[in-house]
Amino acid sequence: MKLTSIYPPQQHSTQKAVPLLTSRVAAGFPSPADDYIETDLNLHDYAVKHPAATFFVRATGESMVEVGIQPNDVLVVDRALTALNGDVVIAALDGELTVKQLQLTKNKAWLIPRNPEFKPIEITNHLDCVIWGVVAHSLHSFR
Template sequence: MRGGKREGSGRPRGSNQYGESTKAMRIPMSRIEEVKCLITGANPASIPLYSCKVKAGFPSPADDYIEAYVSLNEFLIKHPSSTFLLTASGDSMKDAGIVNGDLLVVDRSLEPAHGRIVIAAVDGELTVKRLSRINGQVQLIPENSAFSPIDITENQDLIIWGVVTHVIHQTL
């Protein structure tokens, strides 16, 4: 017998990760992350963005017009498969606006270039600092004058986990 369906061939029914029959579907590339969130149960909420600007000085009457709805996932995360969150500890980066307890959005796909704030593991210990690369010398620079820069030597193990793209503060 050649070709066609053969008795006993193929994967046993219900042996996939879902334990039931599956069906292939064509999904537009622009909607893949949305479908993944739907399948995994993640709920990327869209929040209204009002068209009026908020003055940090004297208050003015607010406009009730909603300009758009913004998904925080889309706003904060440009590369979902390469992005993760960490909680900041300590105050070595306070002058960069990163304080104890802040949530850091970190993107592994971005180039850890000179001047960027990065998550780095130095000899296995995680830290958040500004990356400096000058004349072949690598330093991790704190943004608080009470702390000293970390000079990276050839005897140290340095792994850059990713670049900090956003800092989320809690004000309450």
């Protein structure tokens, strides 16, 4: 999965808040909804913890569909987070950005696609690889 269209986060002054309901939505058996608004939710405040180190990038391809990243999803990437085993990361491989799951073993590091049609990439000394940041959120549209 390649990445396109990198965007820095905008300042808070241009952000609009949306209502956050106090009730949660059942993903299983439906339950009656409360008609209470808890507060306003600013998505920027929710998704961007480190504004100076955060950027947005649009995903292409299908190598990460098993973790819910689809083509055209917008990924919120935080460069202030240390990449840990199992994190979904943005990596620059020989100058090209890609999104993969980081797998660290005792002696090796891998970038794992989350689609069985793609092969894992072993990070070796012969590969120019830089971890750019950790994917903190994925914004997925249904329409």
